[in-house]
Each structure stands twice: as C-alpha cells, then as structure tokens.
Amino acid sequence: MSFAAPHDASTANETAIREGRARARALIREWDLKHAYINGAWQDADSRETLDVIDPARGDVIGAVPFMRTSEARRAIDAAHDAFAGWSRKLAKERAVILRRWRDLLEAHQEDLAALITLEQGKPYDQALREVIGAIAYAEWYGEEAKRAYGQTMPATQRDRRVVVQKHPVGVVAAITPWNFPLTMVVRKCAPALAAGCTVIVKPAEDTPLSALAAAKLAEQAGFPAGVFNVVTGLPQPIAEALTGDERVRMLSFTGSTEVGKRLMAQCAPTMKKLSLELGGNAPFIVMDDADIDAAVAGAMISKFRNSGQTCVCANRIFVQDGVYDAFVSKFIAASKAQTIGNGFVPGTEIGPLINRQAVAKVERLVENARKAGATLVYGAELPGEGHFVRPLVMTDVPHDADCFDEELFAPVAPIYRFSTEAEVIELANRVRTGLSSYLYSRDIGRIQRIADRLETGVVGINDGTTSHEGAPFGGVKESGQGREGGHWGFEEYLEPKYLNYAIG
Ligand SMILES: NC(=O)C1=CN([C@@H]2O[C@H](COP(=O)(O)OP(=O)(O)OC[C@H]3O[C@@H](n4cnc5c(N)ncnc54)[C@H](OP(=O)(O)O)[C@@H]3O)[C@@H](O)[C@H]2O)C=CC1
Numbered sequence: 116m117s118f119a120a121p122h123d124a125s126t127a128n129e130t131a132i133r134e135g136r137a138r139a140r141a142l143i144r145e146w147d148l149k150h151a152y153i154n155g156a157w158q159d160a161d162s163r164e165t166l167d168v169i170d171p172a173r174g175d176v177i178g179a180v181p182f183m184r185t186s187e188a189r190r191a192i193d194a195a196h197d198a199f200a201g202w203s204r205k206l207a208k209e210r211a212v213i214l215r216r217w218r219d220l221l222e223a224h225q226e227d228l229a230a231l232i233t234l235e236q237g238k239p240y241d242q243a244l245r246e247v248i249g250a251i252a253y254a255e256w257y258g259e260e261a262k263r264a265y266g267q268t269m270p271a272t273q274r275d276r277r278v279v280v281q282k283h284p285v286g287v288v289a290a291i292t293p294w295n296f297p298l299t300m301v302v303r304k305c306a307p308a309l310a311a312g313c314t315v316i317v318k319p320a321e322d323t324p325l326s327a328l329a330a331a332k333l334a335e336q337a338g339f340p341a342g343v344f345n346v347v348t349g350l351p352q353p354i355a356e357a358l359t360g361d362e363r364v365r366m367l368s369f370t371g372s373t374e375v376g377k378r379l380m381a382q383c384a385p386t387m388k389k390l391s392l393e394l395g396g397n398a399p400f401i402v403m404d405d406a407d408i409d410a411a412v413a414g415a416m417i418s419k420f421r422n423s424g425q426t427c428v429c430a431n432r433i434f435v436q437d438g439v440y441d442a443f444v445s446k447f448i449a450a451s452k453a454q455t456i457g458n459g460f461v462p463g464t465e466i467g468p469l470i471n472r473q474a475v476a477k478v479e480r481l482v483e484n485a486r487k488a489g490a491t492l493v494y495g496a497e498l499p500g501e502g503h504f505v506r507p508l509v510m511t512d513v514p515h516d517a518d519c520f521d522e523e524l525f526a527p528v529a530p531i532y533r534f535s536t537e538a539e540v541i542e543l544a545n546r547v548r549t550g551l552s553s554y555l556y557s558r559d560i561g562r563i564q565r566i567a568d569r570l571e572t573g574v575v576g577i578n579d580g581t582t583s584h585e586g587a588p589f590g591g592v593k594e595s596g597q598g599r600e601g602g603h604w605g606f607e608e609y610l611e612p613k614y615l616n617y618a619i620g
C-alpha cells in the first residue's frame with residue numbers, strides 16, 4: 116500500500132517529508148524500538164510473531180513490535196507485583212528524583228519524539244511537538260506531586276484517641292492507552308501512578324506502540340528499577356483479559372471508546388479493581404448571539420480540526436444561535452477551505468491523515484447517513500481524500516436524529532446546527548449519553564455561568580477552543596467515564612486512604 120498526501124507533490128515538500136521520516140526512523144533504529152519492555156528487559160513475543168507499524172500518511176511499514184498475548188502479560192504482572200514492595204517503600208523524594216530525570220530526558224529528546232509521533236500517528240509535526248511538551252508537563256507535575264501525598268489528622272471523638280489518615284499507593288496498575296495521543300496518554304497515566312508508588316503495565320494501541328516504547332527507553336535511562344514500568348505490545352483482548360482478570364492488578368486506567376471501556380469495566384468487576392476511565396466524548400460547541408464571532412470561529416477551528424478531529428474533546432456538534440448563524444457558517448467555511456491538508460512533516464500542514472482505514476470508513480458511514488437524513492454538505496464534498504486523508508467537511512441542516520448527533524465523528528467533519536433559545540441549546544447539548552467536554556462562546560457573564568452550570572460535562576471551555584492543562588481535573592460524566600486525570604485529582608486516583616485510630620491510653 117502506498118499513497119501520496121494532497122500537497123506532497125512539490126520537491127520542497129518531498130525533502131521535508133524525507134528528512135522528517137529519516138529522523139524518526141533513525142530513532143527507531145538507534146533505540147532499537149522493536150522489543151517490548153518487561154521486568155527491565157527488552158523482550159520478544161514468545162511466539163516470535165511481530166506486528167507491523169504503519170505510517171498512516173504513506174501506508175508503508177515503519178517498524179514492527181512483538182505480537183504478545185497472555186503469557187507475556189502474566190510475566191509483566193509478576194514483574195510489576197514483585198517490584199511493588201521496593202518501589203512503594205522508596206522515599207517520595209527518591210521517586211521524585213527519578214521522575215524528574217524522566218521528564219528531563221523527554222525534554223532532551225523532544226524533537227525526535229515529535230518526529231516519531233508524526234511518523235506513527237500522522238499528526239502535523241508542530242502538534243506532535245505540543246504533545247511532547249504536554250507529556251513533559253505531566254512528568255514534571257507528578258514528579259513534584261510525589262512529595263505531596265499528604266495525609267490528615269482530625270479531632271478524635273474521645274480524649275484518649277488520635278485519628279490519622281495516611282495515603283498508600285493502590286498497587287499494580289494496568290494502563291491501556293489509545294493511538295490519538297500515543298505519548299501523552301502513557302505519561303499522563305504512568306507519571307501519577309509512579310509518583311504515588313504504584314508499578315505499571317502499559318498496553319499501548321496497536322497502531323502506535325513506538326511512542327510508548329520510546330517512553331520506556333527513557334524510563335529505563337531515568338533509573339526506574341526493573342519491573343516498575345513495563346510495556347506489553349500486541350493483541351488487545353488476551354492482554355487485557357490477563358490484566359483485568361488477575362487479582363494482583365489493583366487498578367485499570369483506560370482511555371478509549373465507551374464500548375471497550377464498558378467491556379473492561381465488566382472484566383474488572385470480579386476482582387473489584389479501582390477504575391479510571393476516559394471514554395468517548397461528543398462535545399457540544401455553543402455559539403450564542405452575543406459571542407465574538409471571529410473568536411468563536413477560531414476556537415471552533417482548533418476544537419474541531421486539531422489532530423484531524425481525532426481527540427475525545429473535539430467539537431462534535433456545533434450549535435449556533437439564529438442571530439449569528441449565517442455569519443458564523445460563512446466564516447467557518449472560509450476558514451475550513453483555507454486548511455492545509457497533507458503529510459505532517461510538511462511545514463504548514465494543519466490536517467494530517469486519519470489513523471487507519473477503519474476510521475475513514477466510520478466517517479464515510481456517518482456522513483452518508485447524515486446526507487440521506489437531509490444534511491447539506493457545504494464544503495469538502497470530495498470526501499474521502501486519498502488514502503487515509505479526509506478533507507474538512509462542513510455539514511448544515513443536519514437532523515438531530517442523524518447518527519453523527521450521537522456518535523463521535525473523530526474526523527475533520529463539522530456538523531453545524533441552528534438553535535433559537537438558551538433552554539433549547541442546553542437540552543440539545545445534554546441529549547446524549549456522554550459528557551466529557553463542552554464549549555461555550557458568549558460575552559454575557561451571567562449567561563455563561565447559567566449555561567455552564569447546566570451543561571452535563573466534566574470540562575467546559577469558555578471562549579476558548581482548547582482546555583489542556585496538566586494541573587486541572589480532566590475527565591467526564593455519564594458514559595464518558597469516571598475518575599480524573601491531571602492535578603492532584605489525577606494523583607489521588609492512584610492513592611488509597613488508610614485511617615488509623617489510636618488509643619493512647
Ligand atoms: N477517549 C479517547 O481519547 C478515544 C476515543 N476513541 C473513540 O473510539 C472510536 C474507535 O477507536 P478505537 O481505536 O477503535 O478505540 P478502542 O477503544 O478500540 O481503542 C482504545 C484502546 O483500547 C484497546 N482495545 C481495543 N479493544 C480492546 C479489548 N477488547 N480489550 C482491551 N483493550 C482493547 C485498543 O487496543 P488496539 O489499538 O491494540 O486495538 C487501544 O489500546 C473512535 O472513533 C473514537 O470515537 C478512540 C480512541 C481514543
């Protein structure tokens with residue numbers, strides 16, 4: 116399979132692509148990113164089988180990783196379980212020093228890591244670099260936070276008693292990560308877990324295992340002891356069944372689809388594991404009559420098209436009030452037309468490929484369904500583009516019973532809906548089973564607070580199309596999951612309080 120991106124053809128662009136790919140491939144070669152990392156050793160699958168990793172922009176094979184199953188996952192659990200006693204008993208400041216080194220190594224290699232992300236995931240290089248900077252921020256935050264696993268004392272109810280609450284690490288943590296942020300998702304889960312004193316087993320997505328292995332390479336250099344940080348690559352189902360079925364694994368942290376999240380939740384029930392689930396979103400992006408329209412268009416462009424529309428916080432339904440509807444739609448279409456699509460290594464690229472063929476098939480299905488239901492395809496009628504590339508598409512007059520009202524598009528496709536009243540848009544925004552992020556554009560502070568209070572989402576972006584912040588609690592309500600990542604909320608997920616009641620008689 117081989118295909119060219121829409122604007123790859125010029126010589127200058129070909130040179131940029133060749134250089135970017137060479138940089139990432141050199142990293143894969145020099146760091147030998149073809150083995151999984153279990154118990155401080157780089158290991159192959161017991162079967163010796165491997166899984167090809169594909170560049171979604173070109174369709175060629177860029178690497179191969181072990182195709183592991185149950186036995187290797189069990190070895191990782193043994194290792195993480197054995198390492199737990201030593202790691203959890205280290206002084207918090209000793210763990211902080213190692214996390215700091217990990218953070219510094221991520222920073223020292225940020226450009227190589229960004230090239231690797233562009234190569235295996237497809238996002239434009241400047242977005243990949245922002246992803247690495249985000250990963251560094253999480254490693255830094257939780258390195259600092261390691262020292263702040265504060266407990267509490269509280270007044271006793273009897274004179275001869277004392278009450279103390281300590282914080283203890285949960286234990287062995289399994290982290291199953293998605294392909295849309297292949298490095299940040301690993302660090303965002305592992306840094307707080309490791310800071311708390313937990314040991315971890317990461318199962319990265321099949322499409323993007325190389326970034327997770329690169330994170331493991333740097334974790335090894337940072338000095339995490341053997342068994343503390345493990346990465347098992349391969350077939351999701353048997354690996355996940357081994358991880359969720361083993362009573363020694365005490366917590367599952369998962370980011371991915373709601374469907375798989377529910378399945379994993381059920382698998383964790385028999386051993387009653389702690390859960391942190393970041394699942395699908397279906398973000399409403401609301402523009403009120405009094406909004407600054409240019410700012411709203413700029414915010415919608417970022418929220419909709421970042422990572423080619425493949426984030427769980429991407430605007431999935433854009434609601435625009437009657438009075439500004441026509442102005443918003445015409446400016447949004449003009450801005451969409453100006454987007455540059457292509458290989459992420461070409462400077463100026465804003466939209467890269469979708470992750471794989473299934474993602475293209477999913478958006479084709481949702482667009483066709485909307486079209487048949489009466490939607491007007493205003494721009495981007497050539498969808499799909501070549502290979503995994505999908506041109507930006509704006510849809511208006513989309514009926515509320517079209518499938519894309521309920522399902523995540525995960526693509527650069529923007530359905531715009533018209534509404535009249537505040538009450539109407541709140542009802543529409545909340546008329547879905549998920550509740551991760553929402554966005555609201557208005558200049559009336561009372562209206563902003565009124566609407567934000569009633570939006571059933573864990574995050575609300577107000578006059579802003581991005582909400583990423585390592586110190587803030589990121590997570591959703593309803594079927595978007597449970598638990599929070601980021602800040603001290605994300606740290607507490609990996610800690611259990613233990614209450615000591617003293618008789619001092
Ligand atoms: N919240 C978010 O950030 C994300 C949301 N999504 C949503 O999900 C849709 C589908 O994307 P998709 O990649 O299929 O998402 P999945 O939920 O299938 O994949 C996410 C992770 O779960 C793993 N996984 C898949 N099946 C199982 C299983 N049976 N047991 C255990 N782990 C499993 C995947 O592994 P593997 O890759 O090896 O199959 C990957 O590591 C997207 O269109 C989007 O709507 C997807 C990704 C991220």
Ligand SMILES: O=C(O)CCCC(=O)O
Pocket residue numbers: 249295296370393425426427428582583
């Ligand atoms: O898609 C996600 O799961 C999280 C988005 C992270 C970000 O906003 O940078």
